[in-house]
Amino acid sequence: MNTVPEVPGILYLRFSKAGGGLPDSAGHEGLLALLGALTPVVEAAPPDGALADVRGALRYFGLDVRGLASVIRIRALALHGVDCAIGAAENPMLARMAARRAAPGTTFVVPGGGAAEFLADRPAAALDGVGAATARTLCAYGLDSVGRIAAAPLGTLQRITGVRTGRELWERAHGIDRTAVLPGAAARSIAAERSFPRDELDRERQRRALMSLTEELGARMRGDGQVCRGLAVCVRYADRTGYSTLTRTRTLREPTAHSAALTALAYRIHDSFALQRARVRGIALRAEGLMESERAAHQLSFDPVDERARRIEAVADRLRDRFGPRAVMPGRLAA
Incomplete structure (x- = not known):
């Protein structure tokens, strides 16, 4: 018996400002509201993305997936000055992968049965x-x-x-993804960004920005009793076309919120870009695969240096809670 291929009704959208860079948190919320006017099934993927199940919207508006994607892009550009790269597929995993193949202002569709x-x-x-x-x-x-x-x-x-x-x-x-778009679900990732006032060539300043991001995200996760499974680093830099963005993701050896481990991985990702003398305008960091720290497996360590660092980190967290986020910080950031 012949089966009808499933309609590619899941969209993953990657947002970027028309002039380059990521939308701020208020802009991201506005874009989610824009999607919410078309479908109630929208899941945030901060700092620069969103998942949307538009199968009902396709039937309601009588459009195909490319037509609806065009409507979304036009509204996002007109109302928020944000461009969209959109991936469309029959499940969230394929939609995310399709979005990586799409350039800003375009839609990449994986047809039903084409996984x-x-x-x-x-x-x-x-x-x-x-x-x-x-x-x-x-x-x-x-x-x-x-x-x-x-x-x-x-x-x-x-x-x-x-x-x-x-x-x-x-x-x-085999293209099988058992997850669904979960509107209002607890965030699976958290993110933060640092922008430089001008194009930054100094590698040391770029690494200091990365360290401040890992310190911020690590403290937020520890305060919420969470750990992450991986990190994504997004670098916005100047090139011949204006500004381009590179994003790379790596998995941690074990789920953690330990700032030192996050910093070490963020540095390795930054090194992998091999940008050399690139003029960097901004760096964003996203902690992915969030889960409750109590559910995460932790490799026992007999390294006294590591255990001492974790105890110091816990004390520093308590001091920051009491006296403010700048009460305790690495000496490299205090300079």
């Missing part, structure tokens, strides 16, 4: 949930593309990466 073709030539690291370490492990076995991962037997993937991870990897490589 296998879309995913086949993508590198292993492009798949949701695959960090740098897992990608290296898969590549060592010749599984360097999503198509090759999908062709591998489930048992083989489970022997390489573990039972649970192998199952999730196999499903994602």
Whole structure:
């Protein structure tokens, strides 16, 4: 019996100001309200994105997905001065991946039933949930593309990466995503941004901005009893076309809110851009995969330096709660 392919009715939108950079928190809220006027099923993905289930809106307005995406882009540009890169697919994972392929002002659509073709030539690291370490492990076995991962037997993937991870990897490589768009859900990520008053070439100042971001996000997560599974660094820099944005995501060795671990990973991501003398205008940091700290597994450490650093961090958090966020800070930021 023939089945009708599912309509690509899930949108992932990446916002950027028309002149470059990310919208501020008020602008992001305005964009979410704009989407909310079209569909009630909208999930925020700060600092620069949103998920929307528009299947009902497509029927209501009598538009196809490209037509509705055009309406959203025009309204966002006219009302908020924000451009949108939009990915459309049949589930959130595919929509996020499609949005990464879309340039600002364009829509990339993965047609219903077209997941296998879309995913086949993508590198292993492009798949949701695959960090740098897992990608290296898969590549060592010749599984360097999503198509090759999908062709591998489930048992083989489970022997390489573990039972649970192998199952999730196999499903994602086949375009299966069991998550849904959750309006009003607790944030899965938190973000912060630092903008420079002028194009910044000094690498040390860029790294100080990164450290201040990791300190801020780490303190926020510890205060809320949360940890994150990974970090995304977004760098806005000047080039021949004006301003461009690069974003890269890496997975932590274990879920954490420890500022030192966050800073070390943020520095590694920053190094991977290899921008050299790039003129950087702003840096944003997003902590992804938030979860309750009590639910996270923690590798026991017998390193007294690490344990002492965590105790000092806890004391510093209490002092900041009492005397303000600048009461205690790393010496590198106090200069």
